[in-house]
């Protein structure tokens with residue numbers, strides 16, 4: 001498979017009361033075309049910041065540097081705003097945790113869907129182009145599992161449940177068939193049934209269209225069924241990345257181990273709450289530890305951990321830890 005998104009040594013520094021702070025600190029991520037890649041980390045780890053950087057939703061005050069931030073061999077950091085918007089509009093879409101932040105509260109859903117479709121007329125070719133927007137809206141809504149189409153189209157966002165509103169945002173993301181879909185905690189605030197429905201719809205997009213997906217979540221249990229590779233982020237640093245099965249059966253990093261134990265303890269662990277399998281809580285951007293940022297919470301930490309560990313590669317996975325949980329043979 002080819003690498004569609006290639007991020008190396010990405011750092012995003014923000015102005016904080018205590019000065020410039022690296023909220024994302026030398027992060028690496030490679031997405032293979034057509035894969036579902038899950039990014040796991042506690043709230044405050046920089047997951048949403050990373051997602052926004054990928055889609056180019058960048059604030060002027062952010063200082064972004066990277067050895068590489070490439071989308072299909074094109075350097076995103078070298079592009080001007082117009083080029084970047086074009087790439088994002090054509091190739092990428094994002095689903096947010098809170099659909100209310102994405103939908104216009106003053107416009108009926110039908111109108112909003114119509115406007116999204118109109119922005120991407122080139123995507124609908126041949127027979128599809130001749131169809132009316134109405135037909136396209138019906139198709140999209142049926143695809144995300146909405147049957148009561150007239151009622152939903154005539155509603156304002158606040159009249160819909162969170163689950164239905166999130167399905168609308170999935171339909172909008174689908175309208176221009178992006179090559180990359182970034183889903184940021186797409187169902188974390190929903191009940192189990194709705195959550196399963198949302199994920200099912202997303203997984204179908206991957207199967208039917210080969211859409212590459214970056215799923216940002218703490219809901220590791222649901223993702224275990226579908227994801228091919230897993231990345232773990234803590235306080236802006238990459239802890240471990242690798243094929244799902246390898247990471248699950250033999251975690252190399254203490255943080256991975258803690259996240260897995262938490263998932264087995266409680267699959268519905270809500271976001272923005274403490275991780276029960278590690279003492280303490282994630283540091284704020286004003287009080288970041290030096291070296292490995294997990295240090296103050298890590299059961300294996302030693303003095304050397306104030307020096308940031310290099311990424312170690314073992315077969316298909318990488319991890320950053322001075323004292324990994326797996327044996328590394330000298331030739332690896």
Ligand code: SF4
Nearest residue numbers: 292295298305321322
């Ligand atoms: S480098 Fe040290 S502090 Fe960081 S995870 Fe490994 S053992 Fe823990």
